[in-house]
Amino acid sequence: MPTYKNSFQSKLPEIPTSIFSVMSALAQKEHALNLSQGFPDFESDKNLIELVNKAMVNGKNQYAPMPGVFSLREAIAAKMEYLYNVSYNPETEITITAGATQAIFTAIAATVKKDDEVLIFKPAYDCYEPTIQLFGGKVIPVQLNPEDFKIDWKLVKSLITEKTKMIIINTPHNPSGRILTKEDMLQLEAILKNTNIVLLSDEVYEHIIFDGEQHQTAALFPALAERAFITASFGKTFHNTGWKVGYCLAPKELMAEFRKVHQFNVFSVNHPTQIALAEYLKTASNYLELNNFYQQKRDLFLSLIKDSRFKFTPSKGTYFQLLNFKEITNERDCDFAVRLTKEHKIASIPISVFNKNNLDTKVLRFCFAKSNDTIKKAAEILCNI
Incomplete structure (x- = not known):
């Protein structure tokens, strides 16, 4: 035996x-x-560190609410309104996560089943593929042009089948540093319109874009926003990757599924840090x-x-x-x-x-x-x- x-x-x-x-x-x-x-x-920023210390001293040291501290969710909603003129309900459409990687894991766990196909663009951040495989999904890799890292949207369209459950995009893109343009997002929107395909948009570097370019969040495109999990990272944004705090945006129906998983693999995220970030986001110049x-x-x-x-x-x-x-x-x-x-x-x-x-x-x-x-x-x- x-x-x-x-x-x-x-x-x-x-x-x-x-x-x-x-x-x-x-x-x-x-x-x-x-x-x-x-x-x-x-x-x-020492001011942000002091805000965390203040929250600790003020007793914010027990479990935070499962979806996240409401004041932080409100601050994120206000940021999205201010930057992109789009509305997310802080009660039902925003969840604070233990970093963006946990948000990505949870979005995949909540939606991908055995034999579902998920398109990812290579080179890809290394957490996408194993998470898809963990839940029985099949990775459909799309190699970006090695010279300029552009996406062949005709190829993408040809790879979509009745089994396609999700497409994962990343902009600004790690590792290439390329950003998706408005035209890229419009082509993706046209491909996904009238389908049941979920979009996972990894936007952890949204505040780190150069040469006057603008971040093209999936939230700006109605046919993308209605099906999109958008993940973000305070660690990347505010130079504190070790704090492991991020968030996810999604329409109410998708977020309800997201939270079903979130409550059992993390439940809640560092409480004093959330309190501090809620205050810190009130000053737009910080991002x-x-x-x-x-x-x-x-x-x-x-x-x-x-x-x-x-x-x-x-x-x-x-x-x-x-x-x-x-x-x-x-x-x-x-x-x-x-x-x-x-x-x-x-x-x-x-x-x-x-x-x-x-x-x-x-x-x-x-x-x-x-x-x-x-x-x-x-x-x-x-x-x-």
Whole structure:
């Protein structure tokens, strides 16, 4: 008789450890500059930290309401009205989550069943695919153009079948830094109109967009908004990824299903942090000034490496920049990323792990959400390669 250990079957047998964990661990071991994982190396606004402390001192230390503190949901609704002139009911259409990844997981868990098909665009953030598989869904990967990361909407339309349950989009896009345009969203809207397909719109970098471009949220397009889970992250927005607070927007009927799952896999989210964020959002400049803040960092980074052997197209959003190393080596991107970390003491993320069939286009992702000193040190290393 086989032992339990030998008879146990994994639900995710082919899922490796996240590349972010792998490269960050290697960076720590090698004492390398960590431009791999997407987190800042500078502190949050001291005013926001003080607001959290104040909430703790004032006794907001027990469970928050399951959907989130109402004042924070009201503040999010006000932000959506102010920025996009769209209305979300804070009572029934907004839920506070333990980061955007939990929001994404919950939206998929609430809607995707066995044999449902879900279209994702590759390179894709690495939480989408395993979550779909976990609930018995089938991933339908759509490879973005390797040169400009544009979407072939005719291809998308051809891949939709009666089994298609969901399409996942991400704008601004991690890892490419590309943003979906109004025309992109209109084409998606035309494809999904008169279908029962759910849209999951990952918009965690909505406040980090450059060169005067505007964020095209799914909420702006009626035939998308009526079927969309929109996920967002305060951690990305306010430089405190370790707090793990995000939110989800969705129409009442979809949100009711979302909360059925949310109440059992998280129930509620850090209470004092929610109280603080509700107050912090009242000052619009706290999020409106982020575009310029991060564009200065992008521009500094690119100006310092312009004479290096790496080639690039400036990122349009997020705090990531892709660098092409074709003129440096023929190594696979994973091998080159490891060698850079060990020999040159700078860590990055290879893009092939996010591509369909691990397509290797000789591109690495670097995070520039760093202090100017870190950016300058990183640029000096890259220019000497």
